[in-house]
Every structure is written in C-alpha cells, then in structure tokens.
Amino acid sequence: MDTKIVIVGAGYAGILTAKKLANRFRKNKGVSITIIDKNPFHTMLTELHEVAAGRVDESGIRISLKRVFAGRDVDVRQDLVTEIDFEKRTVIGSNERYEYDYLVLCAGSKPTYFGVSGAEEHAYTLWSYEDAILLKDRIPDMFRKAAGELDEEEKKRLLTFHVVGAGFTGVEMAGELAEYVPVLCDRYEIERELVSISVIDVLDRTVPTLPPKLSAKVERRLKKMGVRVLLNTRVVSIGEDFIEFGNGEDTTHERTGTVIWAAGIEAADITEKAAEDLEAAGRGRIKVDQYLRSVKDERVYVIGDNMHYIPPGEEHPVPQVVENCEHSAATAAHNIVCAVTGKGEMKVYKPSFHGIMVSLGGRYGVAHVGFPNRKFSLPSFLAMFVKHFINMVYFVQLLGWNKIFSYMKKEFFTIRHCRSFVGGHLSNRTPSFLxxxxxxxxxxxxxxxxxxxxxxxxxxxxxxxxxxxxxxxxxxxxxxxxxxxxxxxxxxxxxxxxxxxxxx
Amino acid sequence: MDTKIVIVGAGYAGILTAKKLANRFRKNKGVSITIIDKNPFHTMLTELHEVAAGRVDESGIRISLKRVFAGRDVDVRQDLVTEIDFEKRTVIGSNERYEYDYLVLCAGSKPTYFGVSGAEEHAYTLWSYEDAILLKDRIPDMFRKAAGELDEEEKKRLLTFHVVGAGFTGVEMAGELAEYVPVLCDRYEIERELVSISVIDVLDRTVPTLPPKLSAKVERRLKKMGVRVLLNTRVVSIGEDFIEFGNGEDTTHERTGTVIWAAGIEAADITEKAAEDLEAAGRGRIKVDQYLRSVKDERVYVIGDNMHYIPPGEEHPVPQVVENCEHSAATAAHNIVCAVTGKGEMKVYKPSFHGIMVSLGGRYGVAHVGFPNRKFSLPSFLAMFVKHFINMVYFVQLLGWNKIFSYMKKEFFTIRHCRSFVGGHLSNRTPSFLxxxxxxxxxxxxxxxxxxxxxxxxxxxxxxxxxxxxxxxxxxxxxxxxxxxxxxxxxxxxxxxxxxxxxx
Incomplete structure (x- = not known):
C-alpha cells in the first residue's frame, strides 16, 4: 500500500523537508511526496529588500521549483490550498484535491497590521516576490514623477519614504533605500536634500533581537546614511498621501509618497484556518509536540514559521527565522521517515541558533553570531561575509554546488551601481565589445x-x-x-x- | 532694447531651433532665448518602443536639457504652459509668465482616440517617456502574474496583448514585443503558445506611408514573429479586460490583458487652445505661411508636429515626422534671425524628406529612402544601419560628437538579451571579475x-x-x-x- 506525504508550502522549510524525504525514500517506490505552492518558484524572502531597491536583479531571489527538484521523485504542484480536511486526510486546493497519510504544514506568514487604519490599503509590504517587484517599480517611479513635478511641496512629498517597523525587514529596507537614493538622485537630476527616509517603531531600539550595543550601531549607521530614526513612536493611521504617528501625547501628520509596512507578521491564511481545527497559539500558529507533530493530530507535522513550540527550559517559542525553518525541516523529515518505516527513533526538536545578521545596504552589516551560550559581534565586513556564507550553505542543501557560482555572480559580481560588498571593480561589468x-x-x-x-x-x-x-x-x-x-x-x-x- | 525669443516645447523641433538661434546670436547680448518644457529632459520619442519592451535602458531615450544646453546662452525653464496671450505677447506657465517678442510653438502631439469608448481609460499609449516606463513595468508584470495564476483561461488573458494601429508606432511596438516574449517566457517558465499578440487596424495594410510592397514585407515579418495581423478591422470598444472589434458586420469580443493604443495623434492641449486664437487646421494644428509664421500673427512661428502647411504643388500637409521637425526648425531659426536683425532674406519652407524606416525588433527593419523623386527600398541590415545613422546625425546636431559614443554603447553594445542588430557577442557584457x-x-x-x-x-x-x-x-x-x-x-x-x- 502506498504512503502519501503532502507538503503545503515551498518556502525554506517545505523545500528542505521535501528534499530530505526524497533522499531517504529514493529507493522506496511505495512512498510518494507531493509539494504544493501557489507559485512555480521559491522566493528567498530574506533578500527581498535587495530587489526592492534595485540592487539585485529579480531573478536573483527566485528559484524555479522545477530546477530544485530536477531528477528527484517529488511531485511539484502549482495550486492554492484553500482548506484542509483533517478527518478525511485531504488537502483541498483551488484546482485539485490531494489525499495524504502524512501532512507537513509550512505555509509561511503574511504581514499583520495591528489594526492600524489605512495600513492594508495604502502601505507597501515587503513579504513576497510580488511585493519586492512592486517596490522595485514604485521607488524609481517616485523619482521620475518628482523630476517632472513643478510644485515644490508635491515634489518633496513624492520623495518622502516612511518605513514602519525597525526590525530586520524595516532596517534592511531603509538601509538599502538610503544607498539607492544617490543613484536615483543622479539619474533624475534631483537634489539629495529633497529626499527623506524615516524609520518608525513603537519600541525603543532597532532590531530588538540584537544586543543593545549592536542596536545602537545600526541606529548610528542609519542616521549616517541620512535616515531619520523615530523610536518610541506609534503609527496611528496611513492614508493615500499621508501618515500619522505619535509618541503618546502629540500626533504628527506628515505628507508622504510611499509607506513601506515592515512591522510584523502572522501565519498565512491557510494555517490560521487549520489552527481552528488543531490547537492555535500566538498569531495563528499551531501548537506542536516535541516531535513537531500537531498536538491534536499526529499525522500533521507543522514546521517553520507556522509552528508554535516552546523548548523545555525556555520561556519563548522558537523564533520565526530561517534557521528555525532549516532545523525543523531536518527533524520533521527524520521523524516522518521513522513513522512511515516504523524503524529508528523519533528525534526531539532541539533548535540551536547561530545568531542573526542585519545588512544595511550592500556594503555594511552587523552580526551577532556564535553558539547558543556564547555569541559575539562581528565587524561589518565579516558580518557581510557570514551572511553570504549562510546563504551559500543553504543553496548547497537546496540546489547543490552548482547554484553557488550563480549566487556569487548575482550577489557579488553583477550588482548594479557597484553596490557590492566586495567593492566596485568586481561588481562592475565590461561591455564585451571592449x-x-x-x-x-x-x-x-x-x-x-x-x-x-x-x-x-x-x-x-x-x-x-x-x-x-x-x-x-x-x-x-x-x-x-x-x-x-x-x-x-x-x-x-x-x-x-x-x-x-x-x-x- | 532686448529681444525675447520664447520656445514652447523641448521636442525635436524646439531643441534644434534653440540651438541654432543660440549659435547665431552667440555674440549678440541683446537677444535672450528661453525654452520651456514640463520635463527637465528631452525624450527620443521614436525609440519609446525599445524601452517599453525592455531592450534599451530608459536612460537611453532621455537626454538632460541641462546637458543639451551646457555652455550655451539658453534659459531652460521647467514649467507647464497653460495659456498664451497673443495680445500681450505673454506665455503663461503654471509657475511663471514669460513675455516674448518672438514665439516658437512646438508643443508636440498627444494620442487621439477617435471616440472609441473606453480607449482613454483602459488602453496604454506609447507617446511619452512616462508611457514607455509604464509599459516597461506592465509587460513583465503580466508574465509574472500569469506564472502565479492557476486558472488556465485567466492565465491566457494575462498573456494577451492587443496593439491598436498598424502605423509606425503600432508595428514597431508589436515587433519589439514579439521579440521580447521568448525572453519573458523563458524567465517565467511559460509556454510560448499561451502568449498572443495582435495588431489591429482599420486600413487595409500596415504602415500606409510605405510602398505597398514594403507594407506586405512588414506584414509577413510580423506574422513570422507570431503576431496576428487584423486589417480592415475597426475597434469598437475597450474595457478593463476585453476589446471589441469588427469588420463591418461581425463584432468580436476578446478577453485581453493589455491594450496598447497606437492609432493616431492630435496636437497637444496648449496648441489646440492656441489654435482657437490663430487659425486651426486638421486635428488641432495651426496654419502657417511659407515662412512658418502663423497666418494670423507673424510673431508666432509654428513648427514640427504643430504646424499645418501644404507646400505649393502638393495635396497633403507636411507629415508629422522627425525630419519635418528638423527641417522646419532650421527654416524658422533662419527667419527669426532675419526678423530680429532686419538683415538677410527670409527662406521659404521647402521640406525634402529622405524616407522612412520601420524596425521590427532589434534585428530587422525595412526602409524606403532616397530623394523626393527617387526612393528605393533597403534590405533589413542596411535599413537598421540607416536608422541608427540618422539618429546619430541628430545627436551630433544636438549634443555634439560626444553623444555618439554613448548612443552607440546604448544601442549596440549594452542591449539586453543580445537583441542588438550587431549581434549577440558585441551587445553582451562580461562581469569584470572574469x-x-x-x-x-x-x-x-x-x-x-x-x-x-x-x-x-x-x-x-x-x-x-x-x-x-x-x-x-x-x-x-x-x-x-x-x-x-x-x-x-x-x-x-x-x-x-x-x-x-x-x-x-
């Protein structure tokens, strides 16, 4: 009798699980693996800001699922999962229905607006491939419009950018934008003084997962790049051409051209819906046991951003970061193999995170890395190096060594406007006719x-x-x-x- | 006493007039020359399709007015002319008022919709820098959306393009698009069969200014490139996701993703308004005498697309082509110098056109060139060569020899996807790190x-x-x-x- 494994979502967690399962079941024809995603490609979510600000070509963050699973016995389906029937063990997509014996749920996240009025309608987000593309077109568009605008006030408005949220996504986007601005100013003959970039957060420091010293470093660097950093400030509402924020007593109303919302995430729609049948915890996530199975249905594994798990001895649930996707994928794959074959022993999930890296533009970054009990800060160049190194390790797992060269080419050697951390010369391109x-x-x-x-x-x-x-x-x-x-x-x-x- | 010359519009005609006047009055401090345009740059309108279809970078068709007039005594003003008071000899802009002794009106054209319902609201045009940019973003956007679309019918709709008008603009756009499609299909993993491009015209052949034999050649080439050519067909209406057209009896309703309107032009708003005071003729143009002065006001010179002049012995008014802009600019500049200095004799406008060239994509073109009484057709490669040669002659007049190198670089050597007529190798770029x-x-x-x-x-x-x-x-x-x-x-x-x- 056949065993059917269905994976919902081809994000970091989904892809790695599918690959690991395909490797282990290579010679076992009785097991079928299906992965379902609404896009035919995987998106490198952590690099969206690079595309949004025109540094890296969009093809650099999009990886064809066909290529990822070339030569592997994984059935890739492009479909939008709308419902899961846990009783009948069936995943219902808008095109097809998929029966399963084991289900891996890793549908990822979507932005959350905390009820700020007008945010969903008027702000740009940075949480999908589409989002990055929209911003990539929007940002130069504002400069282009400003160049042709005769009214000075309106010109300034078009050149005003507000980034809401000073976490990872927010500061990386703002840094990238600040680095892009001089290029655009030059291209459209606009004075730098007319452009304004602000980062707003309700907390009292940037990227709170970093130690306070590094948060201060990020803040200093942003200011040096010409970004206004507004902390302890809550956004009240966002309109078509304005943003309102305050620090408790006063409220400021500012005219703006573009608001980028990077303030928070919640589980994807399908996970929220599934959480109604299973056990929900914290912004639509699903509670799992130590083997990463839903506490309500042991045939359902929940991993990556969708899982809610507090390791023994810890206070907080595991964070929604790429490293958690990678580790939970490995554990889930191992445990599914045990469950299917009946051999071996299930592993308890013991995540160990090696730190975080934040890049501000293509040439500067801070990092706090090491082992769970001993982490240290890295100077900028090394931080950038580590960041790229980690991406490359990920690529090796995903696509094999081949992808490394194309990643290096895209990230180091064909960067636009010489905004690469390895410097101008290497990222330049020579017209072949020379x-x-x-x-x-x-x-x-x-x-x-x-x-x-x-x-x-x-x-x-x-x-x-x-x-x-x-x-x-x-x-x-x-x-x-x-x-x-x-x-x-x-x-x-x-x-x-x-x-x-x-x-x- | 000072003499003030004001030029409205920095298109082909306006720029050349300003440059010629600046040269002739170089040592005459009593004459001031002002040129007004709403953009700080000049747009090479004949190359818009190249940007719209992603072949040439947008900077290739935008020429900074600052650079054009660097070192010359021409006052460049960024303003939108809203009215002209011919009594008080004053040009009224939205920012300022400009008094003149001599006025040169060359505000160019805008698309005309012939009353087709929905055309203005739903169709994309290709008549300005902004238009080209909108299409440049729109076209890959449709492929991106199609890649993520699960419904087969909707996917096909997104990948359907209709070009209305089979004149110059229409066929050049369609050819360019047909050449772009394989690149996009490859990038977004879409089958070529799903994409459809149609060209529709009410007339019975493509580019009617060409001899019938060359029109047939254009049609054959378009079909070979996978473009459906619908002649003798009138567009009835355009909606958000459909287009309706017919050949007299039957009307076809087709679902479409993008309609590009390239069917006709009329004079710009300000010219139409000015024509009310002066003498209007044919779609908002202004009637001029043999010296290119308005027949009603001899201090107003009207040139380029805005003039309506039937040379003695001819039946039709001079056509709205770039060559007419260049010739009329030379005549107007000469005659203004005569009027201001009181020396020399005014020249009668005797345009002599050297033919037309149509390019279908970056590697194929047809041309019909020569002298007024003796024109001949050129094979494709020579046609492309002539086209670029003519652009370069224009650049020399505009910007001096310096611009030639940068034009050649942009048009031949840094073309994307190797879509250059000098071939793949020369237009490729090598990452410098190699x-x-x-x-x-x-x-x-x-x-x-x-x-x-x-x-x-x-x-x-x-x-x-x-x-x-x-x-x-x-x-x-x-x-x-x-x-x-x-x-x-x-x-x-x-x-x-x-x-x-x-x-x-």
Whole structure:
C-alpha cells in the first residue's frame, strides 16, 4: 500500500523537508511526496529588500521549483490550498484535491497590521516576490514623477519614504533605500536634500533581537546614511498621501509618497484556518509536540514559521527565522521517515541558533553570531561575509554546488551601481565589445599556431608523445616512490647494468 | 532694447531651433532665448518602443536639457504652459509668465482616440517617456502574474496583448514585443503558445506611408514573429479586460490583458487652445505661411508636429515626422534671425524628406529612402544601419560628437538579451571579475618591467633619448623633405666634408 506525504508550502522549510524525504525514500517506490505552492518558484524572502531597491536583479531571489527538484521523485504542484480536511486526510486546493497519510504544514506568514487604519490599503509590504517587484517599480517611479513635478511641496512629498517597523525587514529596507537614493538622485537630476527616509517603531531600539550595543550601531549607521530614526513612536493611521504617528501625547501628520509596512507578521491564511481545527497559539500558529507533530493530530507535522513550540527550559517559542525553518525541516523529515518505516527513533526538536545578521545596504552589516551560550559581534565586513556564507550553505542543501557560482555572480559580481560588498571593480561589468581586440588577437595567435603545427606535421605523426610520456612518468614516479629517488633509481639502473657488463 | 525669443516645447523641433538661434546670436547680448518644457529632459520619442519592451535602458531615450544646453546662452525653464496671450505677447506657465517678442510653438502631439469608448481609460499609449516606463513595468508584470495564476483561461488573458494601429508606432511596438516574449517566457517558465499578440487596424495594410510592397514585407515579418495581423478591422470598444472589434458586420469580443493604443495623434492641449486664437487646421494644428509664421500673427512661428502647411504643388500637409521637425526648425531659426536683425532674406519652407524606416525588433527593419523623386527600398541590415545613422546625425546636431559614443554603447553594445542588430557577442557584457586574472597579470608585468627599468638606471640617466630623438628626426625629415632623400643628405654631409678635408 502506498504512503502519501503532502507538503503545503515551498518556502525554506517545505523545500528542505521535501528534499530530505526524497533522499531517504529514493529507493522506496511505495512512498510518494507531493509539494504544493501557489507559485512555480521559491522566493528567498530574506533578500527581498535587495530587489526592492534595485540592487539585485529579480531573478536573483527566485528559484524555479522545477530546477530544485530536477531528477528527484517529488511531485511539484502549482495550486492554492484553500482548506484542509483533517478527518478525511485531504488537502483541498483551488484546482485539485490531494489525499495524504502524512501532512507537513509550512505555509509561511503574511504581514499583520495591528489594526492600524489605512495600513492594508495604502502601505507597501515587503513579504513576497510580488511585493519586492512592486517596490522595485514604485521607488524609481517616485523619482521620475518628482523630476517632472513643478510644485515644490508635491515634489518633496513624492520623495518622502516612511518605513514602519525597525526590525530586520524595516532596517534592511531603509538601509538599502538610503544607498539607492544617490543613484536615483543622479539619474533624475534631483537634489539629495529633497529626499527623506524615516524609520518608525513603537519600541525603543532597532532590531530588538540584537544586543543593545549592536542596536545602537545600526541606529548610528542609519542616521549616517541620512535616515531619520523615530523610536518610541506609534503609527496611528496611513492614508493615500499621508501618515500619522505619535509618541503618546502629540500626533504628527506628515505628507508622504510611499509607506513601506515592515512591522510584523502572522501565519498565512491557510494555517490560521487549520489552527481552528488543531490547537492555535500566538498569531495563528499551531501548537506542536516535541516531535513537531500537531498536538491534536499526529499525522500533521507543522514546521517553520507556522509552528508554535516552546523548548523545555525556555520561556519563548522558537523564533520565526530561517534557521528555525532549516532545523525543523531536518527533524520533521527524520521523524516522518521513522513513522512511515516504523524503524529508528523519533528525534526531539532541539533548535540551536547561530545568531542573526542585519545588512544595511550592500556594503555594511552587523552580526551577532556564535553558539547558543556564547555569541559575539562581528565587524561589518565579516558580518557581510557570514551572511553570504549562510546563504551559500543553504543553496548547497537546496540546489547543490552548482547554484553557488550563480549566487556569487548575482550577489557579488553583477550588482548594479557597484553596490557590492566586495567593492566596485568586481561588481562592475565590461561591455564585451571592449574585449574584441583581445579576442581577435587571441584568435589570430591560435590560428597562426595551428597552421604552424599542421605544417610541422601534426596531422601525420603524433606530436603529444613527449607530453603524455612526461605525464606517464610522473604517475609512475608517484606510484613507485618519491620523485627524487625514483629518478635516481631509473638513472642508476643503466649505470649498474653498464658496471655489470664492464665487470663481465 | 532686448529681444525675447520664447520656445514652447523641448521636442525635436524646439531643441534644434534653440540651438541654432543660440549659435547665431552667440555674440549678440541683446537677444535672450528661453525654452520651456514640463520635463527637465528631452525624450527620443521614436525609440519609446525599445524601452517599453525592455531592450534599451530608459536612460537611453532621455537626454538632460541641462546637458543639451551646457555652455550655451539658453534659459531652460521647467514649467507647464497653460495659456498664451497673443495680445500681450505673454506665455503663461503654471509657475511663471514669460513675455516674448518672438514665439516658437512646438508643443508636440498627444494620442487621439477617435471616440472609441473606453480607449482613454483602459488602453496604454506609447507617446511619452512616462508611457514607455509604464509599459516597461506592465509587460513583465503580466508574465509574472500569469506564472502565479492557476486558472488556465485567466492565465491566457494575462498573456494577451492587443496593439491598436498598424502605423509606425503600432508595428514597431508589436515587433519589439514579439521579440521580447521568448525572453519573458523563458524567465517565467511559460509556454510560448499561451502568449498572443495582435495588431489591429482599420486600413487595409500596415504602415500606409510605405510602398505597398514594403507594407506586405512588414506584414509577413510580423506574422513570422507570431503576431496576428487584423486589417480592415475597426475597434469598437475597450474595457478593463476585453476589446471589441469588427469588420463591418461581425463584432468580436476578446478577453485581453493589455491594450496598447497606437492609432493616431492630435496636437497637444496648449496648441489646440492656441489654435482657437490663430487659425486651426486638421486635428488641432495651426496654419502657417511659407515662412512658418502663423497666418494670423507673424510673431508666432509654428513648427514640427504643430504646424499645418501644404507646400505649393502638393495635396497633403507636411507629415508629422522627425525630419519635418528638423527641417522646419532650421527654416524658422533662419527667419527669426532675419526678423530680429532686419538683415538677410527670409527662406521659404521647402521640406525634402529622405524616407522612412520601420524596425521590427532589434534585428530587422525595412526602409524606403532616397530623394523626393527617387526612393528605393533597403534590405533589413542596411535599413537598421540607416536608422541608427540618422539618429546619430541628430545627436551630433544636438549634443555634439560626444553623444555618439554613448548612443552607440546604448544601442549596440549594452542591449539586453543580445537583441542588438550587431549581434549577440558585441551587445553582451562580461562581469569584470572574469578579467581579474588578466588585469593582475598585466599589473604584475608592469611592476616587473618598472623595477627592471629602475635597476637599469632610469632614475639617474635619461633613457628615452633614443625614442624622442627618433621622433625628432622623423619630424625633421618631414619638414626638410621626403624621408629617403633627407636620410641620404644627412648621411652625405659628413662624407662630403671628409672628401673636402681629404682634398685639401
């Protein structure tokens, strides 16, 4: 009898689970693995700000699911899951129905607006591929409109950006934007003074998951980049062309061109709906046991952003970060294999996080990394290095070593406006026509050398004998002993023979 | 007393007039020249389709007015002209008022919808910089949405494009789009069969200004590129997601994602308004005499798209093409100089057009060029060559020779997706990091050679003597006669001296 495993969501957690399961069940034809996502691609959510601010091409954060699962026995379905029937063990998509024996739920998150009036209608978010694309078009659009605007007040309004939320997403977006602004000012002949970027948060420091010292560093850097940082400030409402915020007593009404909402997330719709049948906890997440199974239905594994789990001895549930997706995927995959095969022992989920990294633009970052009990801060260059290193480790798991080169190319070497942390030269691109003389010269030399070799008789007698013989000898030397003594020995043999013949 | 010349509109005609006037009045401080445009840049309208379809970067069609008039005595004002008071000789902008003694009106055109219901609200146009940018974002957006769309019918609708009008703009846009589609299909993993491009026109052939044979060639090429060409077909109405068209009896209702309106133009608002005071003719244009002055007010010169002039012996008014802008600008500038200085004789406008070129994508074009009485068709490659050559001639007039290199770079060598008529290799770009080994090697050789030269004593005694002496001799040879005899002479002199001393 067949066992059907269905994974809902092809985010960080979903993809890794599917890959691990496919590896373990490679030779077991009785197990089928299906992964369902509404997009035909996986999005690297942590890099959205890079696309939104025009630094990295959009193809850099989109990974084709076909490519991820090429050559693997995973059925990729493009569908939108609208309901899950836990009684009948059926996932209901808008196109199809999928029966399952084991379900992995990792549908990810969506922005939450905390009831701020007008936020959902008027603010831009940064939580999906679509969001990044909208902002990528919106930001230069504002500069373009401002360039053609005759009214000075309106021009300033168009050039005003408010980022709500000073967590990861907020500060990374603001930093990226601040770095983009000079490029845009130059392109559209606009003075830098007319542009204003603000970051607003209700808390008293930026990225509260960092230690206070690093939060202060982030704040200083943002200010240095020309970003106004408003802390202890609550956003009251957002309109088509304004934002209202206050610090308790006073409320400020400011005209604005673009509000980017980066203030918080909650579970995706389908997870919230599923949580009604299972056990919900904290903003639509689902409570799981130590093996990452729903506490209500042990055939349902909930991982990544969708899980709510407080490890023994801890106070807070595991955070909604990429590292949690990676670790929970590994544990869930292992436990599903145990459940399906009946062999081995289930693992208890013991996440161990190695820290967080925040990048402000393409050339500056702060990091607080290490092991659970011992973390340290890294200087900017190393922080950026670690950030990219972690992405690369992720890629190896996802796509194999091949992807590394294309990631490096996209993140380091083809960055626009030289905004790469490895510096201007390496991220620049040379029009190939400038290399024409070099290529023509190399080609000419190649043809000339070729003709010479043909005239020397390369078509009629083997000419690489010496070369391959040299290689043969080199291998023999290695096989027969060290190079030096082998040489001595081979040299000595005829001499000894000579001596022998002389003696006779 | 000062003479004030005001030019309304910085299109092809306005810029050339301003430049020519600035040159002629360079030393005459009594004449001031003001040019007014609502944008701080000039747009190359004939290349809009290239930006709309993502082939050329938007900076390739935008030329900063500051740069155009750098070092010239022309006052560039960014303003929107709302009214002209011909009695008081005053141009009224939304920011300022400008008095004039001579006015040059060349405010260009805008699309006209011939009363087709829904066209203005729902169709995209291709008549300004903004239009091109909107389409540039819209087209990939449709593919992106289609990639994430689960409903097959809706997916097809998103991927349906209708171009209304098979004149220049229409067929160039359709050709460009057809060339762009495979790139987008590849990027978003969409099958080419799902995409549909149609061109609709009420006339019976494409680009009616071409001879019938070339029209047929354009039609064949479009069909080969996968474009459906519907001739003798009138568009009845356009909605948010549909278009209705018919050929007299039947009406077809088709679902569509994007309608691009390229069916016709009329004079800009300000010209239409001015035409009420002066004499209007044909879609808001203004009637001019043979010297290009309004027939009602001889201080007002009307040129480019805004003029309505039927040359003696002709039936039709001069066409609204770039060549007409260039020629009328030259005539108007000359006649204004005559009027201001009271010297010389005014020229009668005698336009002579050298033909038209239509490009279908970046690699194919047809052209019908030559002299008024003798025109011939050009094969595709030559047609593209002529098209670019004409643009370059225009640039030389506009910006001097400097701009040529940047035009060539943008149009031939940095084209995206290798869609350049000079071919894939030349338009490709190499990430500079690939050249690192070469640069490091060249640097090492340079340092090594430098050290060697220092050790040879280059710091203590002059080593380039031989080199410069060689040059000295070469110059002397040229100055004293041909190389051969000079050498002989200088060789002969000591010999002769020797002979002399021997003889004595």
């Amino acid at each position: 290399l024409m003389p070099l290529r023509v010269w190399l080609g000419a030399v190649w043809v000339f050398e070729g003709i010479k070799k043909i005239l020397e008789g390369w078509f009629v007698s083997p000419k690489l004998e010496g070369f391959f013989n040299g290689a043969n000898q080199w291998y023999n030397n290695i096989l027969n002993g060290t190079g030096g003594t082998a040489d001595g020995a081979s040299g000595a043999t005829p001499a000894a023979a000579d001596a022998e013949s002389a003696a006779t | 050249l690192m080994p070469l640069r490091v090697w060249l640097g090492a050789v340079w340092v090594f050679e430098g050290i060697k030269k220092i050790l040879e004593g280059w710091f203590v005694s002059p080593k380039l003597e031989g080199f410069f002496n060689g040059a000295n001799q070469w110059y002397n040879n040229i100055l004293n006669g041909t190389g051969g005899t000079a050498d002989g002479a200088s060789g002969a002199t000591p010999a002769a001296a020797d002979a002399e001393s021997a003889a004595t």
